[in-house]
Every structure is written in C-alpha cells, then in structure tokens.
Amino acid sequence: MKFDDKVPIYYQIKEYLYHQIVTGTLQPGEKLPSVRQLAIDVTANVNTVQRALTEMLSEEIIESQRGKGNFVTTDVEGIKQLHNKLVKEQLTLVYQQLHALNLSDDEILSEMKSYMESRDGQHE
Amino acid sequence: MTSFGNLFKSFFKSRFRDMNFLLMINLIAIVVSIIVTAFQGGMSNSVPLAVTLGWSPIATLIAFIRLSITQELTYTRDSYRLIPISDTKFYLANLAASFVSYLYVVVAEAVFYLISAIPNWSEYMDTLNTMSMINGRASFDAPNAIMGSLAIFCLMIAIIVLAWTTINLIHLASRSASNFLPSTGRKIMNVVIYVVVIWLVLRVVGFAMDQLRNSVNMLINANYTANFALNIVVFLVVAAVEAAVSIYLMNNWVETISE
Amino acid sequence: MSELLKIEKLNYSHSLKSILRDVDLTVDSGKIVGLLGENGAGKTTLMRLITGSAHGKGVITVAGASKIAERKSHVSFTEHLGGFSGGTKVGRIFDFYQAVYPDFNVARSNSLVDFLQIDKSLKLSAMSKGMKEKLIIALTLSRQADLYLLDEPFGGIDSMSRKKIINSILKWKPEDSTMIISDHYVTEIASILDEIIVVKDKTINCHKQADEIREDNDMGIEEFYESLYEGGDQDD
Numbered sequence: 001m002k003f004d005d006k007v008p009i010y011y012q013i014k015e016y017l018y019h020q021i022v023t024g025t026l027q028p029g030e031k032l033p034s035v036r037q038l039a040i041d042v043t044a045n046v047n048t049v050q051r052a053l054t055e056m057l058s059e060e061i062i063e064s065q066r067g068k069g070n071f072v073t074t075d076v077e078g079i080k081q082l083h084n085k086l087v088k089e090q091l092t093l094v095y096q097q098l099h100a101l102n103l104s105d106d107e108i109l110s111e112m113k114s115y116m117e118s119r120d121g122q123h124e
Numbered sequence: 125m126t127s128f129g130n131l132f133k134s135f136f137k138s139r140f141r142d143m144n145f146l147l148m149i150n151l152i153a154i155v156v157s158i159i160v161t162a163f164q165g166g167m168s169n170s171v172p173l174a175v176t177l178g179w180s181p182i183a184t185l186i187a188f189i190r191l192s193i194t195q196e197l198t199y200t201r202d203s204y205r206l207i208p209i210s211d212t213k214f215y216l217a218n219l220a221a222s223f224v225s226y227l228y229v230v231v232a233e234a235v236f237y238l239i240s241a242i243p244n245w246s247e248y249m250d251t252l253n254t255m256s257m258i259n260g261r262a263s264f265d266a267p268n269a270i271m272g273s274l275a276i277f278c279l280m281i282a283i284i285v286l287a288w289t290t291i292n293l294i295h296l297a298s299r300s301a302s303n304f305l306p307s308t309g310r311k312i313m314n315v316v317i318y319v320v321v322i323w324l325v326l327r328v329v330g331f332a333m334d335q336l337r338n339s340v341n342m343l344i345n346a347n348y349t350a351n352f353a354l355n356i357v358v359f360l361v362v363a364a365v366e367a368a369v370s371i372y373l374m375n376n377w378v379e380t381i382s383e
Numbered sequence: 384m385s386e387l388l389k390i391e392k393l394n395y396s397h398s399l400k401s402i403l404r405d406v407d408l409t410v411d412s413g414k415i416v417g418l419l420g421e422n423g424a425g426k427t428t429l430m431r432l433i434t435g436s437a438h439g440k441g442v443i444t445v446a447g448a449s450k451i452a453e454r455k456s457h458v459s460f461t462e463h464l465g466g467f468s469g470g471t472k473v474g475r476i477f478d479f480y481q482a483v484y485p486d487f488n489v490a491r492s493n494s495l496v497d498f499l500q501i502d503k504s505l506k507l508s509a510m511s512k513g514m515k516e517k518l519i520i521a522l523t524l525s526r527q528a529d530l531y532l533l534d535e536p537f538g539g540i541d542s543m544s545r546k547k548i549i550n551s552i553l554k555w556k557p558e559d560s561t562m563i564i565s566d567h568y569v570t571e572i573a574s575i576l577d578e579i580i581v582v583k584d585k586t587i588n589c590h591k592q593a594d595e596i597r598e599d600n601d602m603g604i605e606e607f608y609e610s611l612y613e614g615g616d617q618d619d
Contacts, residue, residue, distance in 0.1 A: 003573075003574045004603075005570065005574075005597070005603030005604055005605060005606075006597060006601065006603045006606075007597060008594040008597045008598050009574055009593070009594060009597070011594075036553070036554070039553050040550055040553045040554055043549060043553070043574055043575060044553075044574050044575055045415050045574075045575045045576065045577055046556075046558065047413065047577050048575075125452065125456050125485065126483050126484065126485060130482055131483060133482065134482045134483050138475075197466060198466065201465045201466030202436055202460065202463070202465065203462055203464055203466025204466050205435075205436060206434055206435075206436070206455055206458075206460055206462055207455065207483045207484070208453070208455035208456035209452060209455075210452045211452070303397055303398070304398070304399065305398060306398050306399055307398060376438060377438060379431075379436060379437045379438060380431075380436040380437075382427060382431060382436070
C-alpha cells in the first residue's frame with residue numbers, strides 16, 4: 001500500500017479498511033486478517049495497525065471475538081452509515097475545492113453534470 | 125549468556141579445520157619431497173624422517189602464526205565480541221582454542237615422525253642406546269626418556285602460552301591507546317607495534333628452539349628436569365599477569381573495528 | 384509496554400574528538416524506531432555503545448541489564464561479518480551463530496532463510512551486496528532478542544531486496560521487542576516507524592512519535608527531518 005507521508009499512517013489504514021468494507025471487498029461478518037498479516041499487507045507497523053483497529057472497534061465497524069480475531073460488523077445499517085459518511089467526506093472535499101475556485105453552487109452542479117456527461121461519452 | 129564450553133567449541137572448530145588444511149599441505153610437501161629424492165636416486169631408509177624433520181619447523185611456525193592472527197582478529201571483531209559472555213571467559217576460550225589447536229598440530233607432527241621413522245627403526249634405537257652409553261648408562265632408559273620428553277613438552281607449552289599472552293597484551297594495549305591518539309599518531313604507532321611484535325615472535329621462537337636443542341640431553345639424563353620446572357613456573361606467572369592486564373583492557377578500553 | 388532501553392548522560396570521544404555528548408534516551412518495548420542523522424553524525428557509534436563494542440562514559444541499560452556482558456544477551460546487532468574470511472560458507476556462519484547465541488531460534492532462522500532466499504552453500508565472498516545485506520538481516524533476526532539494532536540495512540541494495548527486508552522485519556520482529564533502524568534516507572521506512580530519533584550536533588536532537596509529527600506538524604517524516612537541518616543552518 002502506498003502511504004501519503006503527511007497523513008498519520010493509522011488514519012490511512014483505517015480509511016483503506018473502511019473502503020474495503022464499504023465496497024464489499026470485506027463482507028459483513030467476514031474475518032479480518034491477523035494484525036501482523038495486515039501490517040505486512042500494507043507495510044506498516046503492528047502498533048499502527050493496532051491503533052487503526054482500536055478506532056474501528058470503538059466506531060463499531062468491526063467487532064473483536066476473543067481468541068478468534070476481528071470481524072466486520074454484521075450490522076448492515078452501520079456499514080451503510082459508514083458508506084454515507086465516506087461519500088460525504090469526498091463530496092465535502094470536492095465541494096470545498098471547487099468553491100475555492102470561485103464556483104457558485106449552481107455552477108458546481110452544472111460543471112459536475114457536464115463533466116459526467118463527457119465521461120459517459122468516453123465510455124461509449 | 126553463552127557458556128565457556130560452547131564458545132571454546134565454536135572457536136576450536138574453525139581453527140581445527142584451519143590446522144587440518146595446514147597439516148594436509150605439510151603431508152603433501154613431505155610426500156612430494158620424498159618422491160623427488162627418489163627420482164634423483166638419493167633414496168635411503170633415513171630419507172623419510174629427514175624430510176619430515178625438515179618440514180616440521182616450517183609447519184609448526186606457520187601454525188603458530190595462523191593461530192596468532194586468528195586469535196587477535198577474534199578480539200577486535202563484532203562477529204565474536206557481541207557474544208554474550210564475560211571478557212575473562214572470552215579471553216580464556218580464545219587462548220585455549222588456539223592452544224589446543226596448536227597441541228593438535230604438535231601431536232600430529234609427532235605421529236608423522238614416528239611413521240617416517242619406521243623404515244629405519246632399529247638403527248635409530250641403536251643410536252639412542254649408543255648415546256645413553258656415552259652418558260654412562262647400560263642401555264636406553266625409556267621411563268627417563270619419557271620424563272625428559274614430558275619436561276620439554278611442559279616447557280614448550282609454557283613458552284607458547286607466554287608468547288600468546290604477550291602478543292595479546294601488545295595488541296590490546298595498542299588498540300586501547302589508539303582511542304586517545306589522533307589518526308596520524310595511530311598509524312605511526314601501528315608500524316612500531318608491528319615491528320615489536322615481529323621481533324618478539326622471532327625472539328620467542330628462537331628461544332624455544334634453543335631450549336629444545338639443549339634439552340636433547342634430557343632424553344638421556346633426568347637431572348636436568350629440576351632446572352626446567354622453575355623456568356616453566358616463571359613463564360606461567362608472567363603469562364597470568366599479562367592475561368589479567370589484557371582482560372582489564374578488554375573490559376574498559378578495547379573497541380571492535382567498525383566496518 | 385515497559386522501558387526497554389535507557390541511556391543516561393552518555394558521553395563518548397575517540398581520537399581526542401568528541402563524538403557524542405550528554406545523550407539521554409528512553410525507548411519502550413514493542414516499538415520500531417528510526418534513528419536518523421547525516422552520515423557521520425554518530426548513529427553507528429550510538430549503536431556500538433549500546434552493544435558494548437565501544438566504551439563511553441554514562442549508563443546504558445537494556446532490559447534491566449547495564450553490565451556489558453549481560454547487555455549483549457539482550458541485543459542483536461547487524462554486524463557485518465568482519466570476523467569471517469571470504470571463503471567461509473554461509474551455512475557455517477549460521478552454525479556458528481546457533482552455537483554461540485543461546486537465543487538463536489532454529490525455526491525462525493529456517494523460515495527467514497527461505498523467505499529471503501539465502502543460499503547456505505555460497506561462500507561469503509561470492510555474495511552480492513544485496514545478498515549479504517539479506518544474510519545479515521536473517522542472522523540478526525534469527526535471534527529472539529529484546530532489542531534489535533539494524534545499522535543502515537538498506538545501504539546500496541535494489542528495491543526488491545529492500546521490500547523483502549522490510550517485510551521480514553514486520554513478519555519476524557517479536558511483539559515485545561524493540562527495533563532501532565538507522566538510515567539517512569527516511570522515506571523508504573517512514574511508514575513502518577512508531578518513533579523517530581534524530582542524532583544531530585553530537586546529541587539526540589529530537590525523539591518523537593511518527594504519527595504525532597504527521598498530525599501536529601502536518602508534515603511528512605522526511606520533510607520534518609529536513610526542516611531540522613534548515614533550522615540548524617539559520618542558527619549558524
């Protein structure tokens with residue numbers, strides 16, 4: 001995994017796992033790899049991975065079963081909320097940056113629309 | 125922590141291999157020399173022993189030098205000095221491993237002598253008897269000869285130990301001193317130390333040879349044994365003092381070579 | 384998590400030159416720590432002082448042991464095999480390590496040899512730089528130590544070997560052990576570090592949590608490290 005050196009690694013690991021959960025690469029109820037395996041998979045330190053997992057536990061996106069490991073929550077509603085949260089985060093980012101380019105709300109909408117249309121055109 | 129026994133075994137193993145290689149070369153040299161002599165038509169019953177005796181000092185000298193180099197290298201390399209063991213045990217294991225390896229070479233050389241003496245055995249026994257008679261005995265006295273050989277052997281051990289503790293001390297003292305000297309001073313000192321060590325080794329070897337030559341008498345006359353005992357004790361006491369100083373230096377000043 | 388390494392008032396000079404001054408440092412167990420600094424800043428010297436290969440003034444304690452011989456039993460250092468001649472077979476070096484280090488773990492060692500693809504039948508002199516670095520890492524990690532000191536383990540090796548070495552560090556570092564990795568180029572190991580220690584101006588210039596730097600300073604580790612030197616220039 002490629003990290004952005006400016007952003008705390010534990011945060012990036014969390015985002016990476018959330019992304020996998022939201023997109024279904026990790027299914028609800030699926031077991032997560034061991035902490036050490038995760039550390040090797042993403043090339044980070046065990047402590048850092050542990051910190052990411054601890055935050056995920058307290059946000060109740062994963063559940064820990066003693067002696068068995070960590071599992072993705074079966075609470076589909078929770079995953080949905082996470083999904084919404086991630087979408088909102090990305091939207092906020094795009095919105096803020098376009099706003100910084102002096103685009104009004106209406107302009108942002110129309111720009112988005114024409115952008116998506118031009119992309120659709122490319123796909124055909 | 126690593127035990128003395130384990131460290132000794134590990135040190136000895138590699139030196140034993142080294143010495144076997146040396147002895148193999150020694151054997152090849154002996155065989156080749158005998159063949160060459162035979163081709164030149166100079167073969168007789170006494171040639172094997174003569175050739176073996178000729179190569180032997182060279183082999184034992186090289187063994188001594190090889191072991192000295194290995195021993196000194198061991199004091200200054202992380203490969204060995206990182207081993208978790210006290211400096212005293214480290215020093216003794218290092219010395220003992222070299223010592224036992226050297227002993228092995230000496231015993232092997234003795235075996236070479238015996239084997240190469242076989243073709244001419246009876247004549248050599250006659251010579252020994254004649255020499256004993258000259259010294260006023262009825263015949264060759266085996267127990268006496270063994271006592272004499274043992275005394276020479278002990279003296280040789282003492283000389284070897286003293287030679288090594290002296291080399292150790294000079295080497296470790298120079299390593300310690302180099303901590304305080306600027307780099308040019310260190311280079312000059314190294315040259316001085318090399319000269320001193322070479323001179324010392326030559327002196328020790330020369331002295332040992334003298335002693336061994338003189339002690340041929342002992343094979344025939346046991347009265348000389350008493351003089352030797354004192355020599356040996358003095359040598360060993362000096363060696364012990366040198367060892368103690370070396371261990372103190374290892375403890376406090378000697379640093380490994382950083383690569 | 385407990386205090387694993389403690390250095391108090393350490394001073395060291397060599398050849399009449401002061402190399403390290405007033406070093407105080409405490410590192411907890413279970414960490415991966417980057418030891419950063421320019422070439423010649425004293426990173427290797429600091430490691431040599433911890434192993435006992437160099438003698439300084441001050442107290443160094445590793446896992447409660449401050450006597451050199453005892454300290455050695457807790458520390459595994461990437462020594463460069465200078466005690467072995469070029470003709471030595473790699474397998475023999477493993478045998479030697481196994482014989483003299485009580486904490487040598489054969490199972491660990493075998494899996495490291497497999498993972499790093501080390502050919503034990505090779506002679507030391509026949510190994511490329513990258514192979515030798517991998518061999519040194521395998522030997523160092525074959526011991527089940529409390530403190531691992533890796534001195535510039537990525538010096539002049541290709542990126543595949545580097546990745547393998549980083550992976551073997553993550554895979555085989557015992558959980559409670561601490562690992563200090565020195566390097567003068569940070570980026571390649573930045574993501575695996577818990578903390579960084581910077582040696583500058585003959586002492587420990589800073590000791591910080593890696594993610595703290597990213598959070599508080601909004602900087603990458605490399606950037607932060609470089610900023611220390613820019614600051615230094617202005618002082619001069």
